[in-house]
Structure formats: C-alpha cells, structure tokens
Amino acid sequence: METRANYALIGAFTLAVVIGAFGFVFWFSGAEKPLGLNQYKVVFNGSISGLAAGNPVLFNGVRVGDVSKIDLMPDDPSRAYAIVRVDGRVPVRTDTKVKLEYTGLTGSASVALNGASSNAPIMKTSDGDPAVLFADRSDFQDLIQTAQKIAARASDILDRGDRILQDNEPAIRASVGNVQKFSDALAANSAGVKDFMAAMADVGRTIKPLTVKLETLTTDTDNVVKAVDPTQVHQMIADFSGTAAKLNTAAGKVDTTLTNLNGFLSTTDSKGVFQEVSDAAKSFKRLSDNTDARTRELFANLTRFSRDGLKEYSGLAADGRTAVGEMTKLIRSVEANPQQFLFGRK
Incomplete structure (x- = not known):
C-alpha cells in the first residue's frame, strides 16, 4: 500500500507540472496574439491575378492579417472580391485606401491598406456582414493596361504600314529603280562629279575672301553710322521741315496765280x-x-x-x-x- 501511494503522488505531481508548463506557455504567448480578427470584403475591378487565399494583408507595410476567400461578384462577374481578416487592433477607417501590391513583377500579390486620418470614423464590421472596401487600381495594373494599349497601338500601326506598302508596292519598286539608275549614273560620271566638287571647292575658296571683305565693310559702315552726330541729323530734319513749309506756302501762291490766270482765260x-x-x-x-x-x-x-x-x-x-x-x-x-x-x- 505504501509503494502504490508513492507512485500515485509522483504521477499527480508530474501531471501538474506538465499542465502548469502548458499554461505558462499559453499565457506567455497570449500577449503577442491579437485580441480578435475583423473581416472585411474588398471589391476589385479587373483582374486580381496573383492573389490567393492565405496571402498577406498589409497595413502601411506591416502584415496585419491574411486573405481567407476569393470569388467573383454574383451580380457582376467582371469584378472579384476577397474576404480578408485583419487584426482587431488595426484602425480600418472609412477613408482607408485599398489596392493590390506585388512583390516584384512575377511575385505574389498582397492586399495593402494605406492611409487613415484619425478624424475619420472606424468602419463597423462583423463576420456575418463584413464591411465593404473598394480597391483602387494598383500601379502594376496600370502598368499592364498601359503596356496592353501600347502593344495594341503598335500592332495597329504595323498593320497600317503593311497595307500602305502593299498598296504602293509598284511605286516603291519604281522609286528604288530610279535610285538605282541615279547611282549608276553617278558611278558612270564619277570623274565629272569629282570635277564638280573641285569646282565647288574653288568657289568656296573664292567666296571666303569676299566674306572677309563684307565683314570689313559692315564694320566700316557701323563706324560711319556711329560717327554721325545726332544733332546734325536733327538740324537737317529741321531744315527739311522748314523747306517743306516754304514749298507749301509757295504752292498756295501758285494756286492763287493759276486761279487768276484761269479767270483771265475765261x-x-x-x-x-x-x-x-x-x-x-x-x-x-x-x-x-x-x-x-x-x-x-x-x-x-x-x-x-x-x-x-x-x-x-x-x-x-x-x-x-x-x-x-x-x-x-x-x-x-x-x-x-x-x-x-x-x-x-x-
């Protein structure tokens, strides 16, 4: 009886120690766990390729949850939605921006929550009726769409160029033939072309001194203009104005004489x-x-x-x-x- 009692006591003590250790570990790790997870429904326009269940949810670059479900909108198959679970301590407000982010060009996608003013109200959500967030277009989606548009435009331009070449093939062939004839004529008259180029070089050498003379003439003319006294110019203008006034007076007298002569002739x-x-x-x-x-x-x-x-x-x-x-x-x-x-x- 005494031996059995010792075994029972040892077993009970061991079991208590194990339970206590589990309790300590659970208590110690419980401080690092979130108080609760809030669910949100994020609606995307267009493709969400790369996003899958279990992918992370980031808030200002920090992982705060994960994606639990992905599906198409029942009333609009062109759009998709994702159910995300976010740490309850994260303030998801009405002005929080949502978009897809990619790790590299071929990496996996994540749901990114960005920005939130402290004055905006916090969104109310529940597991049965999660709050709805509408995602903005991601930079990667804009890049892909732009690349697709550029590729479509390039394809259209190439098609038009091909049609133009096909429609004008005879004219292009004739132009190429004319260029070939011109090249042959130049080759046949290479000596004449050489003489022409030499003559042009001689003309250039002849014109070069002329340009120097023209530059000298321009300088001399500029010096002459600068040497003219402005007061003399003004005096000449004044004299000319006086002469014009005298001519006007004389013209009046001539008009009077002609009038008298006309009266006499009549x-x-x-x-x-x-x-x-x-x-x-x-x-x-x-x-x-x-x-x-x-x-x-x-x-x-x-x-x-x-x-x-x-x-x-x-x-x-x-x-x-x-x-x-x-x-x-x-x-x-x-x-x-x-x-x-x-x-x-x-």
Whole structure:
C-alpha cells in the first residue's frame, strides 16, 4: 500500500507540472496574439491575378492579417472580391485606401491598406456582414493596361504600314529603280562629279575672301553710322521741315496765280492776246522752216557758195531781217503797253 501511494503522488505531481508548463506557455504567448480578427470584403475591378487565399494583408507595410476567400461578384462577374481578416487592433477607417501590391513583377500579390486620418470614423464590421472596401487600381495594373494599349497601338500601326506598302508596292519598286539608275549614273560620271566638287571647292575658296571683305565693310559702315552726330541729323530734319513749309506756302501762291490766270482765260479779252501770240508763233514757225530749208541748201551747195550761193544767202538774210523786224515790233508793243499784252485791250 505504501509503494502504490508513492507512485500515485509522483504521477499527480508530474501531471501538474506538465499542465502548469502548458499554461505558462499559453499565457506567455497570449500577449503577442491579437485580441480578435475583423473581416472585411474588398471589391476589385479587373483582374486580381496573383492573389490567393492565405496571402498577406498589409497595413502601411506591416502584415496585419491574411486573405481567407476569393470569388467573383454574383451580380457582376467582371469584378472579384476577397474576404480578408485583419487584426482587431488595426484602425480600418472609412477613408482607408485599398489596392493590390506585388512583390516584384512575377511575385505574389498582397492586399495593402494605406492611409487613415484619425478624424475619420472606424468602419463597423462583423463576420456575418463584413464591411465593404473598394480597391483602387494598383500601379502594376496600370502598368499592364498601359503596356496592353501600347502593344495594341503598335500592332495597329504595323498593320497600317503593311497595307500602305502593299498598296504602293509598284511605286516603291519604281522609286528604288530610279535610285538605282541615279547611282549608276553617278558611278558612270564619277570623274565629272569629282570635277564638280573641285569646282565647288574653288568657289568656296573664292567666296571666303569676299566674306572677309563684307565683314570689313559692315564694320566700316557701323563706324560711319556711329560717327554721325545726332544733332546734325536733327538740324537737317529741321531744315527739311522748314523747306517743306516754304514749298507749301509757295504752292498756295501758285494756286492763287493759276486761279487768276484761269479767270483771265475765261474772259473775252483774252482772245486778242491769244491771237497775237498765235500770230507770233506762226511767224516763228515760218522762220524756223525757212531757216531749216536754207540751211540744208547751204550745206548741200557749200562747194558752190563762192560762185552762185551769194544770191541764196541774200534771200536768207532778207527773210531773217523780216522775221527780226516782226519780233522787234512785237517786243516794242509789249514794252509800250504790257498791260494790254496780259489783259487785252480795254
């Protein structure tokens, strides 16, 4: 009996120690465990490839939970949703941003919770009716979509280029043939091309001194312009302005004279003056004609002047004296009464 009692006591003590150790470990590790997990329903637009159940949920880069379920929206199969479990100590508020994040280009995806102001209310959730969060498009999704658009545009451009080449194949072939002919012509006339290039080089060498001269001319012109005294320029402008003013005054006087002359010409007395002027003009005309005729005859018969040309010279002299007499009479008449010459007889 005594031996059995010792075995029972030892067994009870051992069992108590084991239970105490388990209790201590459970108590010690319980401080590091979350107080509870809150469930949220995160709705995604588009593909969520790479996301699977068990993937982490991050809050500002710290893991605070995991993904428990992934499925399609019953009313809209183009969208998907994920049920996530988040540590109850994490403040998921109404302004918390949600999006997918990827570890590298081919890594696994995670649900990232970012930003939350302390003034926004905390979202209420429960296991039976989890709060709904709408995820923003991730940077990786934007990159993939942009790459797809670029690839589509590039494919469209290549298709258009192929169609253009097919539609214009004859013209392209003709252009290539013309280029080939031109190349052959250049090869056949390489000596001429060489001479042409040499001539162009000579032209360049000839033009180079000209550019130096033009530069010198430009410098000299600039120096001349700088040497001009501005006060002299202003004085010249002032003199020109005064001359223009005098011309304007003279023009007014000329206008007045022309007006008076026009009034005189419109009177009946001007007819006598015009008649006398007309008679004088006729006399000058006859004198000019006679002089011209006599001059031609004189030069034609100059060799015979010593014999019978004196008579013709006498006639020419007589005509000249007659014309001079008429001019003398006209001049005396004007000197005697110039008012009659200008304004007619009264």
